[in-house]
Amino acid sequence: MGSVISQNQRMTDITTIHLGQFTDEHANEIAGELEKLGISWWYKQPGYFSRIWERGTRLFVDQERIEEAKEVARRVLGAVTDPTE
Numbered sequence: 001m002g003s004v005i006s007q008n009q010r011m012t013d014i015t016t017i018h019l020g021q022f023t024d025e026h027a028n029e030i031a032g033e034l035e036k037l038g039i040s041w042w043y044k045q046p047g048y049f050s051r052i053w054e055r056g057t058r059l060f061v062d063q064e065r066i067e068e069a070k071e072v073a074r075r076v077l078g079a080v081t082d083p084t085e
Contacts, residue, residue, distance in 0.1 A: 014062050014063075015062075015063045015064075016040070016041075016060040016061060016062060016063060017061060017062075017063040018060055019059040019060060019061045019066070019070065020058070020059060020073060021056045021057065021059075022057055022058075022059060022073070022077075023055075023057070024045075024056065024057050026076060027043060027056065027059055028057075029076050030059060030069075030072055030073050030076050031059065033072045033075070033076060034061065034069060034072055037065075037068060039065045039068060039069055039072075040062040040065075041060060041061045041062070041069070042059075043057050043058065043059050043060070044058045044060070045057050045058075059073075
């Protein structure tokens with residue numbers, strides 16, 4: 001899994017916001033869907049020691065497209081409620 005920034009954008013042009021914390025598998029699937037939609041994103045996985053108390057992968061997305069990203073997360077998780085809240 002990696003982060004994706006559009007070739008037409010620089011990282012300084014984007015403000016990201018926390019989408020949520022997901023299992024590694026769900027985060028990977030969500031990231032794939034975000035890429036298909038051209039939504040810039042990045043991730044943060046816990047470090048060696050913090051894996052003891054921190055589970056999963058945190059995803060961050062372009063703040064301007066947060067609503068689309070939330071819908072992607074809902075769809076991937078099959079959730080009726082918002083899994084990012």
